[in-house]
Amino acid sequence: MREMSNQKRISRIEEILRHKQPDLQVILDDVNSSQNLSAIIRSCDGAGVLHLYYAAGCNDTLKVHKTITQGAHRWLRRKHIATEEKVTFLEEKKAEGYQVVVTHLDENAVSFREIDYTKPTLLVMGNEKEGVSKEVLALADHKIIIPMQGMVQSLNVSVATALILYEAQRQREDKGMYETAQLDSEEQEQIKEEWLYRDIIARRSKGKIKLPGE
Incomplete structure (x- = not known):
């Protein structure tokens, strides 16, 4: 019985890996809430993201809340990027062909639905209070917003990340990218x-x- 259970687990892992989208990546720019980090991890796993990066200064050991992730943290590759290295990291990603998509309330920003997420994409989500840092904004290929109809101008960062990732998932599903192994x-x-x-x-x-x- 245990052998059968293990084989089912292996089959499930193999299925997940066939659907993973290695060129849909997320980096958190100084997100400092461990609850937000944990919720974002869960959304990343649900959308098939493989690589999650987080750039942080003094708080570079954010706790993962397993009651929030429900085990999703085990199915992502997570990496801490030192604050002083994040610009170089983004430049390297751009050189690899990634479009850097940054959430930022700006007059030149477009709705998050207008971006083509079927291209290699690095989504940058900013700090809960100050948003994305100026040095990161300078490297953005696209600035996006989530249209709001109320008094508040933005959503919680974990909710915003989920909305954007699931728009990316929708586009990639329409193009059949989850049906063909990307790895x-x-x-x-x-x-x-x-x-x-x-x-x-x-x-x-x-x-x-x-x-x-x-």
Whole structure:
């Protein structure tokens, strides 16, 4: 019975990896709420995001709330980017062919629905109070807003991230990008081995052992 259960788990992981979108990435620019981080992780997993980056200064060890992520943190690759390195990181992404899409209330900003997210995209979400930093804004290919009809001008960063990612998912689904594996077989196998190791340890320890990146 346990062998059958393990095989189902492996099959589920393989299915998830076939749908992952490695060129739809998210970076958080000094988001400082661990609750927001955890909710964003869950939305990223739901939309098929593989890579989540977070640039932070003094608070570079944001806690992951497992009651919020519901295990989604185990199915993403998360990486901390030092504040002083985020400009270089973004420049490198642009050189790789990524469009940098930044949420920012600006007269030149367009609705988030007007962007073509089927292109390699790095979505930048800003700090809860001050938004995206000036040095990051200078590198933006597109500035976007979520149209609001009330007195408040913006949504909570985790809610905003979810809305934008699910617009990206809609566009990518329409183009059939979830039906064709975006990761090659070697990458899928490598990530599967990483995930299986983490999954087995997490289940055997019933969450008592802190795994790397948690």
